[in-house]
Amino acid sequence: MSVRPLTEDQRDAMQEITNIAMGQAGSLLATLLGVFVNLSVPRINVLALSDVADAIGSMVGRNIEITAVRQSFHGYLRGEAIVIYGRDGCKELGDLMGYDEVLDRTDEIELLLDVSNILVGACLGGIIDQIKGITEAHGAGELSFSAPSLMAENVPAEVLINPDKLTWTHALLMEVNFTLEGRNFISHLCMLMPGGSIEKMRNILDEFVASF
């Protein structure tokens, strides 16, 4: 099945919108952890289902184990956000937060879910804010979020998404990553929107580009 990519203008606009949104998310992360956060240049792509696992593998790194949290969002646009941490991401975050007390496993997972929720909320919230003028004209309300849940812990990045079990054919993938200065920590935030939302997004982006 052939996938129609975003036009150069659409991709460029999506990248800038995502960049601004991730700046807000990154700033929250920096405040939370008390360290300087390096922001990546966002990667935007429309992918066939069969390529998504591979794309995630190549972004995150092959043959490494990851921990991931997922959260869905729905409204005018719908999709899922996946926040990917390195192996033992739970422990790393606990260390970074510098809690005095020792965190048990439940505390670690709760922290991981909280931080993921903040990143997803800030990033998607930031994206929606910028295109609000356009989406509201199409009758869109506010976005709502499901509770975040632990998707996988210490599994190879390639197996995170299993194409055999999924029903969609292609998705818009937006990826940003946060690294911490002087620390061996990385967190990838992937936002994926399936079929119908891609078409809506194309229209939104066209209008966005035309407004400048």
Place this chain on the structure above:
Amino acid sequence: MSESPQNIHLPDSIVKWVNVGIFVVDRGMKITLWNNFMANHSGRGADTVIGRNLFDCFPELPKTWLSKKIQSVFILKNFAFTSWEQRPYLFHFPHNRPITGSVDFMLQNCTFMPVKNETGEIDSVCITLFDATDTGISQTELKNAMDRLSEDSNRDGLTGIYNRRYLEQHLLTEFDRSKRYGGHFSFMLFDLDHFKKVNDTYGHLAGDAVLCAVSQHINSLLRTVDVLGRYGGEEFGVILPSTNLEGAIVVAEKLKQIVAQTPVMHKETAIPITVSIGVTEFKAETPNYEHLIHCADLALYFSKENGRNRVTRYTDELESKNNLRPTLFT
């Protein structure tokens, strides 16, 4: 708005009667809305809590944590969540399975939502509380069943101790850990001497009983951190974490001695058993976990070769001796 007059209060009555807890607090943690679900389960009617501080009304709430959570919604202007999986409950509500439930209180999933006033400012947080008791109980049961299944797939059908697959998997884990973080561990293989003779003399059922008895006996002599597995036939392997070669030899000698002193009783017949053991330890230069199996196996071979009922430690010399071994033995 074109709502018909009788529908004006519809949202209010939905909030009031829906079978989900809904309540709202302002920045000062004062309760400003409290629906029937909350009233019924807490035993506190709206009239007794509205206008009062949430934590004064419910001292059992985890105050430090919960106020931080609610504050985060005001600051981040973002949804927040809690799940029964991490935090089984906030409120001490009785659940609706007083007979069949295995939990103390209603399991709760909560969503915290920022609420804007007319000027667009977030002035309160709305919390919805879902009863997750049924989901929680069935998920816990499912998980226990899954754990048992995966435990079963790691076990040897006859003896109930770990099987070869698990033993090798664990050996790999131990190998990786020691490679990365240093430290030592040892590995031993042992074999029941003349087991074929046991089968031939006393029958296969007796042979099975011997395998079970010896593996149970040895398991009871090991530490809980040690991993005993059936490697195949009458051959067994033991992983001894944080144990160097000297320590492992002491353990092996003890096992050898106790097994030899304890004949296995089968239908009033005492069957004497001895074991031959080969022992090796992990070293920084050990290339892979398979090499440990090779070393233990070679040492075991020499225990057999030198008369059985004995312990042999792996040394490099064994390799050269092994090379001199006539091929007809291999």
Place this chain on the structure above:
Amino acid sequence: MARKMLIKALPSSWDVDITQAGNGEEALAAYRAGKADVMFLDLTMPVMDGFQVLEALQKEGLNSFVIVVSADIQPIAQERVKKLGAIAFIKKPVASDAIESVLKQYGVAL
């Protein structure tokens, strides 16, 4: 797109020629060639990021007038670019009056 958004936010009365650069290296080359009196600099860019551009300008002792325009709103990022010689920091999405007030503050005729 980032550039389009910025250009639209520039004061309409400001009579200037605009040279655009797709990344830090291009920007630096244009600056070295004397094509700019004022540089609006993003931080998150491919090839060479904004911090690196500022460092290079400082190293080469170029008399720069750089306004950083970035989505990276961490306080430390703002401190850093000022230490590296940027005269102002404007956060994205860019508001026209934010640009105008910086320019006025530095006596740029609009």
